[in-house]
Amino acid sequence: MSDQKIRNMEEFAALSGISRPTISKYFNDPTSVRPTTRKKIERALERFDYRPNMYAMNQNRRLTKNIGIVVPYLADPFFAGIARTIENRVIEAGFRPVLLGSHGSREQEIENLDNLRLIKPAGVLMAPIGRVSDAARISAFCDEIPTVLFDANIEGVGAAFVGSDSMQSIGVIVEYLCRTGECPAFFEMKTPSNPNAFKRRAAYVATMERLGHDPRLIQVDGEGWDFEEIGFREGTRVLSGRDLPTDTILCSNDRLAIGLLSAAYQMGLRVGLGDGCALRVAGHDDHPFSRYTCPTLTTVSQDYAAIASRSAETLFGLIDSQTPGETRETTLFDCSLVMRGSA
Known part of the structure; x- marks a missing residue:
């Protein structure tokens, strides 16, 4: 050489x-x-x-005012909501949002990026699918076009990442559940699609050990993004066994918890606090449907507005400077406890 x-x-x-x-x-x-x-x-x-220097190459192109926004699953109100907030910020800044959903598919995610290349976007805001994403090809795309990742992180990919602090959020809800009743078991998929699930599992184990309790994992079968169906099917199986290590279950996300609540209702188990309740159930995310379950779901709320705004502002800064920063920027926001009827 x-x-x-x-x-x-x-x-x-x-x-x-x-x-x-x-x-x-x-x-x-x-x-x-x-x-x-x-x-x-x-x-x-x-x-x-x-x-x-791919950023320098981009300076020499006739870039459009398009901003690509890629999310894993547009049918999920969580991603639809945060994408809508990002769209508004993009429009306010004088750009044109181009919103694409990956349908939980690795191939569709890469096709979305290939399609964005064709319109020469000024930048891209991307929430990766996660575990099954083609990290190498996403990284190559990020080397060409200023890209900020949000919600789910792929280490070392993109100019920046903006998301929630899983250690803080899980810590808040585990401490609450331990303080108000039996300590929770953690209900999760063995092979979750979203890498945030692994961080939440680690945060649960760390928090339980810090509080002097034994972590108890309930790991169930399931692949993909049909979380409610997995929560209902596997929740029915787990509850039918009547061998739960505790009467309190913390689900890895609200959509699993919604399925578990449905399973408990079908089995005639009353969920909530107080006399006559057989089970407490909590989740994570403050999904838009969580306030309309029966009982309403106790959870932790991510600051969607802050994540969306910081993601967009970070990307606008990259576009204005036309050069990547010396180090990859990571921003994590705290979550808030939302106490409702289920726990």
Whole structure:
């Protein structure tokens, strides 16, 4: 490998013997150049260890006023709500929002990014699917286009991440449940789709141990985003066994809790506080439907407005500066306890 320092694409083109437009075409899409040319460029990249400044390349493009917004599942009112808030912030800033849903699909998520490339967005705000996301391809996209991740993090990907502090939020609700009754077991999917679930599990275990209690995990089968169905099906199975380690269940998210509440109702189990109640149930997120369950669901509320606003403002700053920061920025917001009838 050469020790020669290459400052820009023009110098790399001169040293590699390939035209500047062809090299630019390669960096935009390696498959757009002939295989023999592609191999020649890749050999030169290995020799000179050159990596282009993709942000600088974006400065030279005729960028639109489009801002891409990508969420995992638009049918979920949680994501629909936060996307609507982000849309409003984008419009207020003079940009045009382009909202895309990934339908919980790894392939659709990448197709959304490919489609955004075609309209040359000024930047992108993205909530990744999470565990099944193609991190390498998302990272490559973020190297080309200023991108801020929100809700679910992929470590080291994108210029910034904005979300909720799981340790704080789970700590708040576990402490409350321990203080007001039996300590909770944690009801979760064995292989959750969203990486936030792993953080919440770790936070639950850490909080229980800090309070001097043994963590008790109830891990159930289930894949994908049909959380209510999983909560109902697996909740019915768990409650039918009558071998719960406690009468208090903290669910990894509100949608699982909604399914569990339905299972308890069907089995004739009264949920809530006070005499005659067989079970307490709590969740996480303050999902829009959680205030309309029966009984209404005790949960912790994420600050959707703050997450949406900070995500948008961070992206606008990247677009204005036209250069990435020296370090990846991470912003986590606290959540608030919402006490309702279920616990």
